[in-house]
Amino acid sequence: MTSRTNLILAARLELYSVRVRYSKIAVLQYHHETDKLRPWNWPSTLESRVQPCALRDYRMSHQMLGPCCLCPMAETTQPDFVEAPIYMALVGPCAGEYVASCARDRCGYFVVLDRLYDRTIPIQVYPRREFGERIPPRVTHVSEEVWFQQAICQSRPLKRSFAMLDVGVPEIMNPPAPTRSRSTTTRRPTDSELLRRLDLQVWPGITDTEFQKLFVECECGLVTTRRSFEEHECIIDISDDE
Known part of the structure; x- marks a missing residue:
């Protein structure tokens, strides 16, 4: 890319990241085919929308992915869709709130989900995954990986009998539909x-x-x-x- 093209791209990234961060009418995401921002439909049941703290579990049981960050626009080598992880921020001014952001903090995509939950925004009832359907790998933020590594270093190693059983390895197959709904509360x-x-x-x-x-x-x-x-x-x- 020429220097002029790089400047134009940087300006667009800054503009889009500001629009995403300050939007109060929808969770905005990047749409590669139109090269524009489009709403991400917030998951909902027939009774009410899914709470921010339950979005990860909903992703496992339903055919839903998180919003697309700005990486496909920022880097041509990236896929057309790059999912933004949904997680609770641990530090900074949004600590304790659920957010969606660029997994590597590269493109500037960042939205505070907790502050859009009660607003009038686009919603969608996503279909439930079939039993045995393979679930896309969970996307994590770089801060979660650092915390996980620190937790591993501070924890004691598993006993040999438990280590051989792969205790703690996440299940990759979709579990059957629960018989009772779990209560989810936001801190x-x-x-x-x-x-x-x-x-x-x-x-x-x-x-x-x-x-x-x-x-x-x-x-x-x-x-x-x-x-x-x-x-x-x-x-x-x-x-x-x-």
Whole structure:
């Protein structure tokens, strides 16, 4: 590529990554055939959409893949579709939230799934995988691989009898349909995380419910966090008049 072509490509990548990150109407993904961004349909059941924390399990049991990152546009040697892993961010301003991003953090694709879950976005009921159908290998983010390697180094080796049985090797065949649905809950953000969200440069803000959980207004008109309200000295005398 010429230097001019590289500059144009870099500008498009920056533009697309910003659109993906700030989109509030859909989870956007790269579409190779049109060379444009298109919505990724959020998985749903007949009753409700799948929670972010359950998307990985849904991918195993249904014919669904995560969104495509921007790598096919960034590198011509890449396949037409490069799946972005879905995982919980462990560090940074989005720590504790489920995101989808470039597996190697190369193309700039990044979207916070937790913040789109409650919005009006395109959804789809994907067909269930057939029993015995081969499941595409799970895509992981580079941060997960680092954490996994650290966990292996810190753990004790398996006993020989268990090692010979390949304990811990993931099953590659699709399991039968479960008889009972498992409850999935999303971890509630801490007060510190809510306060940090108020001053973020990317996706700042909290919901009204989170605001009421975090702050309280005194009769004197001052607003404090609920944690510091115990130390607040009200300037209004609310004692009974004698």
